[in-house]
Amino acid sequence: MNKIVRRFIAGTLTLGLAALSITGCGSAKNGSESAQAGESKKVYRTLDEIKESGTINIGVFSDKNPFGYVDENGEYQGYDVYLAERLGKDLGVDINYVSTEAASRVEYLETGKVDIVLANFTVTEERAEKVDFALPYMNVALGVVSHEDNVIEDLSQITADDQVIVISGTTAETYLEKEYPDIKLQKFDTYATAKTAFENGTGVAWANDNTEVIAYAKENAGYVVGIPSLGSQDTIAPAVSKGNSSLLDWINGEIESLGKENFFHADYEATLIDTYGADYEETLVVEGGKVE
Secondary structure, eight states, X not given: OOHHXXXXXXXXXXXXXXXXXXHHHHHHHHHHHHHHHHHHTOOSOOHHXXXXXXXXXXXXXXXXXXXXXXXXXXXXXXXXXXXXXXXXXXXXXXXXXXXXXXXXXXXXXXXXXXXXXXXXXXXXXXXXXXXEEOOOOEEEEEEEEEETTSOOOXXXXXXXXXXXXXXXXXXXXXXXXXXXXXXXXXXXXXXHXXXXXXXTTOOSEEEEEHHHHHHHHHHSTTXXXXXXXXXXXXXXXXXXXXTOHHHHHHHHHHHHHHHTTTHHHHHHXXXXXXXXXXXXXXXXXXXXXXXX
C-alpha cells in the first residue's frame, strides 16, 4: 500500500471518529436539555414542600378595597386576606403576601411566583385551562357604574364615540370584547389608575365585578350602578398552579371545614358589611363551597 493510500485511509478514519464523537456529544446534550425541560414543567411547590419551607406565597390585590388592600399601617387587609390568614394559620406556616394585578394572576401561578392566588379571582373555563380552581367562596356577576348625570342602564346607550373603562385581565374585558366588540374599551392595569381616570372624566362608564362597582358607588358620591348584573352569574375561588393536586385538595378540604363554622359569613361581617350592608350578605357569600 503506497503512502498516499495510507494517508487517505488514516484521514478518513480520523474524520469518522470525530463525527461520531460530535454526534455522541450532541446526543448527550440534547438528552440533558430534554431532562431539564421535563424538570422545568413543575413550577409549583407541593403541600409538603410548602410546609417544609415554613412559608406560603399568596397573591392578593393591594389596591382593591375591601377585598385586598394595604392599610395606613402597611398591612394587608380585606375579604381575601382574611381567608389567607386563616389558611396560613391552619397550615402552620407564615404568609408572604405578593401584590398582584388582575392581568398577572395566571402568570404568577404558571411561573411559580405564588402558591395560591386569592385576588377576587372569577372562575372561567378559559382560566381553568391554565390554573386549577378550588371550591368557591363568593358569588359575583359583572356590573356597570356611571355618573349620575348620565346613568348607563343599558349598553345600547353607549355610542360609537364613547369609551368604557375596564381592567386588563378581568372578566369584564373578556365579556365586552366577545359580546359587544363595537364598544370602545379604555384599559388600565390597576384599579387605582382606573379609578383616577374615571374620576377625571375618562369613559362614560366603568365595567367590573358588580361587587367592585357597587362598592365604588357607595364610597363615591355622584356615581350610580345603572347595571347591577351583566352576563352570567359566576363565582370567586382560590387558584393554584395547574397540576398541584396536593395543595388543591388541602384547600378544598379546608373550605369545606370552614363552612361548618360559618367562616365566610364571619369574613363578610368583618370586612365587607360596612361597604355592602347586611342585605347583600346572603347573595354574595358562598359557605363551604356550596353554591345554592
